[in-house]
Amino acid sequence: MHALLVEDDDRMAQALGTALAQRGHTVRRVARAQDALRHTREAEFVLLDLGLPDLDGTELLRRLRTVCGVPLIVVTARCEERDIVQGLRAGADDYVVKPFRMAELMARIDTVRRRTDAHADRAAPGPAVVRRGDVEVDPAGRTVTVAGAEVRLTRREFDVLALLATRPDEVHSREEILDRIWGDAFLAASRSLDVHVAGIRAKTGxxxxxxxxxxxxxxLGGER
Structure with missing residues (x-):
């Protein structure tokens, strides 16, 4: 797998690059946001530091998500709840705070990739469009429309909504959702799921x- 490593600290970049190479990944390391945008289309997953010299990393994350849907993990020293929430809402698949254990980061990369591959395998044929009032959820086409206008959700926000829509009359436990979407039911104490649900509600109105x-x-509830 080809990784795009966006990291301006040379020592950290060297450590991450070595660890990824030892696991069989090829790595392109860039230190600036503009270079990340230039090379993102060749990447199969992205590791993104938020403290970049030419653009705030959260803004770069938003821009990356407009042009690519590959797995993306934020790896940063920013540990405030506000930063974590912003990163997840902007489209990060996971958020790892420095300092971290390298083995844990590698495991998180594997988990995100497995989940992404599983979603790709299930892409066709897909379930029917689900309607709630003026909201339509199309799991196969991965689109959501409200009153006929398409609403852009992050990949994980859509995955949560699509999971609820597959069995709309059932209540899905937090553990089931975290296991199916995050690949880890033991994240039940985290706020990641709540953040993404809040994003769905806000973006759809x-x-x-x-x-x-x-x-x-x-x-899955009513439209209002």
Missing amino acids: RSGLVRTVRGYGYQ
């Missing part, structure tokens, strides 16, 4: 589209 079942999980 339909706060009732995802219904919270307190103490258990989520269900």
